[in-house]
Amino acid sequence: MNLAVPTVLPFLFRLASDPQVPVQSGLLDLLVSTAGFSEPIDGRNEAVVRWFGSDSDHPEREQFRAVFTENASVVVQTLAAHGLRTTLDVSRTHPQRLFTDERERQYAIAAVRALGGDPAGREENGRFHSLHYESRPDGP
Structure with a gap:
């Protein structure tokens, strides 16, 4: 990378x-x-x-995660086209690494607010937090 x-x-x-792209499945594997x-x-x-x-x-790595988050709807649609149903657990967040500096902290707080989230008790306390997406095959 x-x-x-x-x-x-x-x-x-x-x-x-x-679906018109001939190497679609290979791209999905890459993603x-x-x-x-x-x-x-x-x-x-x-x-x-x-x-x-x-x-x-x-x-x-952090930039990758941000891009995946920003494009979550496209990722979910792509996985759905391949028979995977994606759910998002909004009941809790998952603490990630500490911020490297105040600039990064402010960036994260602004990004969370821009997405309609609340950074109180999370990013405001000095760590990135993530939500959990899970994709599984459609079915029972």
Whole structure:
């Protein structure tokens, strides 16, 4: 992964959601892999940090997560086109890493408010928080 990928992700989302694109399933696989590689790394787990590097070494991970969040509706539609139903658990948030500085904290607070969320007790206290999306095959 590199810093250019967050810029092209919205374009890839749209291509992956278009059934006319011949490589649509390959793009979906790529997006799923990208989502996995953008997961936060627990800096307390030395083995994981050795394999994947710390989040501070890879700021693009956070940018990837932001792009996935901004394009959530396209991601959900794309997964639905492939038989996956996506639900969002809004009952709680999941604490992520601490902010690196006040600028990042202010950015996160503004982003949460822009999406209609409330940063009180969460981002205002110094950590990123995430919501949990889960996609499963349609059916019983």
